[in-house]
Amino acid sequence: MAIPFDKLVKGVRQGHLRSLARLITRVENREAGWKDAMKTIFPQTGGTVVFGITGAPGAGKSSLTNRIAEGLSKRGFQIGIIAVDPSSPFSGGALLGDRLRMQDIATIDGIFIRSMATRGTLGGLCQGARDVIRILDAFGKDIVLIETVGVGQDEIEVVRAADHVLVVSVPGLGDGIQTLKAGIMEIADLFIVNKADRDGADEVVSDIQAMLEISQEGDESAPPVLKTSAVTGEGIESLVDLLLRLKEEKEAQTRDHAERVKEEILTLMEQELFHRIRSEWAGNGALQDAVDQIGKGKQDPYSVAEDMLSGIESFQLGPISDRKERGGGK
Amino acid sequence: MAIPFDKLVKGVRQGHLRSLARLITRVENREAGWKDAMKTIFPQTGGTVVFGITGAPGAGKSSLTNRIAEGLSKRGFQIGIIAVDPSSPFSGGALLGDRLRMQDIATIDGIFIRSMATRGTLGGLCQGARDVIRILDAFGKDIVLIETVGVGQDEIEVVRAADHVLVVSVPGLGDGIQTLKAGIMEIADLFIVNKADRDGADEVVSDIQAMLEISQEGDESAPPVLKTSAVTGEGIESLVDLLLRLKEEKEAQTRDHAERVKEEILTLMEQELFHRIRSEWAGNGALQDAVDQIGKGKQDPYSVAEDMLSGIESFQLGPISDRKERGGGK
Known part of the structure; x- marks a missing residue:
């Protein structure tokens, strides 16, 4: 028999890893009772800062995410990672996903990694990510990193579940920034030129800055552009510093929250x-x-x-009740 | 004042290019009357064969699509191309889209190219593609090529509007086939290793064949793997031959039509x-x-x-009327 949802929710609050993994799976699968579980969890959420990490395939997002997670973990933060897999709508499984590549940090204490299929989450990728973020939040994670490939529309939607968006570019990817979706440039809070140990990194930085100059409106300040190398470790500490500054600013940035x-x-x-x-x-x-x-x-x-x-004449939409009046999670 | 929809539909049937472009735009924008226009068009459709051309960014899909369109055009077919742009959900426009790259064939007689934004088509990308295909069909196009990047979920959905799916790979793209979504492998009717003039093309062919061997079930025959080069022209004629064979087989392949x-x-x-x-x-x-x-x-x-x-108790779904009884496009 399956463990009741309320036990799993309790387990998550108490910091049990198995409860965490199971609750996520069952909410993702939209098992009967998932919504009540999320309603119960909701009041305990809101404390986590979410960074979306996106970029073209091959930009080294996984390694960079590893490095960021390590850096934040060393400074005492509890980290959750959501890796959005380029998975199959048919088999439901990743062909050659990020799971393998992420193994090296999966054992570090305080870092929890979760893969999400781009298909297979019945609630849709973006809502699925929101749900998982809240569960990680209730579990006690201070920071959640969502890593996703920055090419598809769904993938763009996902990063919109994040508080801050990091866009990762890389030298030598042929068309370079051209392979990034235009929309991604516009939601970026921070640009990272990864694999900075390679030739051409400075050119990519210039390209991004030139593009930002064109698109910047009024007197808003352009997002910073940082160089990093997951291999040599260059720039990682500065990046972690910057992320922690953004974390502190979170409260001020409720602009698009509503x-x-x-x-x-x-x-x-x-x-x-x-x-x-x-x-x-x-x-x-x-x-x-x-x-x-x-x-x-x-x-x-x-x-x-x-x-x-044609049988649905109009939407007789119901009144919104007060959760407290009806006694919580139902 | 806007031209009435019925005039545009008539113009499309008569082969007027401006009517074609306008009708597509107004159906994409879901302007009042779009649905009646599609209802009128529907009975004239079904004759076009649709090939989806997809693959990782940088695989040279645009050049290959150009070459295929040229080849088919030379053999007397009227070609429509739908290029799905990696466009912005914010600006609505492509940053550096395929439009520029496609210019060289836009002037060939009998080839019509249409860009579609991944966002901005109110009906969704896949339904939008279905609508555009039908309009091109009614216009008299024999073959429609849909070119789309094979990474996002939406993009996979789009190729499902196609009768046949061509998956384009390329040597030297780092992770190689890894950047393709697993789901794409499974819907492919034909694999193309493009830029075959480059080193490593044969390895990519072997990789694909190995992967196909693993995933093949029972005695179904594996999809063919072809090498092409849009630069040297290698393999293009064989590819065109194969596409025309697939075109003839279309009638037999109604398997998943329902x-x-x-x-x-x-x-x-x-x-x-x-x-x-x-x-x-x-x-x-x-x-x-x-x-x-x-x-x-x-x-x-x-x-x-x-x-x-909560106000919607149940769906009082209406009865399906007979179109002929109510006299066509209403």
Whole structure:
């Protein structure tokens, strides 16, 4: 029999690693009761600072994340790492994921590493990351690092769950910064030119600075550009210093917090509707009938979708209750 | 005043390029009337074969797509290209997109190139691609090539709108095939090792073949692996031959067609519901109240989303009408 959610939540609060790993898995899988567990956890969260670390494939994000985690850990902070895997929508498993590469720090005390599949988290990658961050937060992690490849749209969304975004570039990657999505440049709080021991690092720094100059508006200050090398250790200490300064500034940076909460509520509503639609239609054959009608040329997908929704006249949206009035986590 | 949709649809059928470009834009932007336009177009579609061309950033997909389009065009086919841009979720524009690189074939008669932003298509990238494919189909394109970077989840979804998927690898990209998402390997109908003029091409071929051997189940035949060079032209003619063979086989490969239609209907329903949710809640302040309550510690996002949906007891899904009974595009 599965351990009840409330036991796992209790275990997480008490700092049990196995409870942590299990709770994350079961919330990711949207097992019955996941939402109540998150409701119970929510009031204990908000203390963790989240750094998103992103960049093109091959930029050395994993090694850099390792180094940052080590550096922060040495200064006494409890660290959680969420590694977003380029995994399969079919097999559900990573082909050659970051898990292997991360092994060397997995044994350091106070660092917890969790891989997340880009597919397979039923709640979607971004909401999945928010949930995992909160669980790590309730567990007592001071800082969470999310490492994700900075190319896909989903991956951009994920870093938006972070308080601060680090964009990692590297010399000699052909098109260089061209392979980064434009959106990533715009949400970066900090640029890192990694593998600075290689030729061409200074050119990448100049390229980024030139691009920042073009895109900077008004008198806002441009994000800093740092050189690091995970191999030689160059720049890592300065980077850790900078991250800790950003951590202290977190409270002041609530600027987009309300927007992020709104977005989360809408996402959760959409996911619930999505779930209801899929379960409503999975078994009843109407969808298959519709496909047949389309095949016979009697219908088109646009009309079918419209017809199917015609029964919902309007959204009778419910009132928002006060959690305290109804006694917490239900 | 904007040109009415029915005029644009008529223009597309008559092969007017400006109507084509405009109709695509207005359907992408989900302007009022877009759905009726698609309903009218739908019965004229189904004749186009769609090839998805995907791979890691830097694999030379754009040049290869150019070469393929040229080759197919020379053999008398009308070609449409959809280039999925790594564009900004903020600015909406590509920073350094494929548009520039594609200029050299944009002037060839019979080739139409369209960039699609990964963000900014309100209908979502995959549905957006389906819509554009249908419009190109109604316009008279025989073959549509969709070029997309093979790293993000959205990008994988896009290639699923294709009938056949070409996965492009390249020697010397560091981690090599590691940067490809595992899911991509599994949906590939054809592997291409591009930049075959470079060292290491044969190793990449062996790597892919080894991986295919591991993952192949039962007696299904492994997808072919071809070497090409967009620079020297090596392998391009054989590739074009192979694509034309796949084109002829299209009719036989309706295996997953029903699943794709089902998925499209569900996607369209979801998008409509999401749209309604967003417009329902945009102006009425309830969302802001909820954010305030969360800020005061009186609520959590999970409960708020649940409460807001509590008014929707069940989905009173409507009956599917017969398009012919109500006289076409309504």
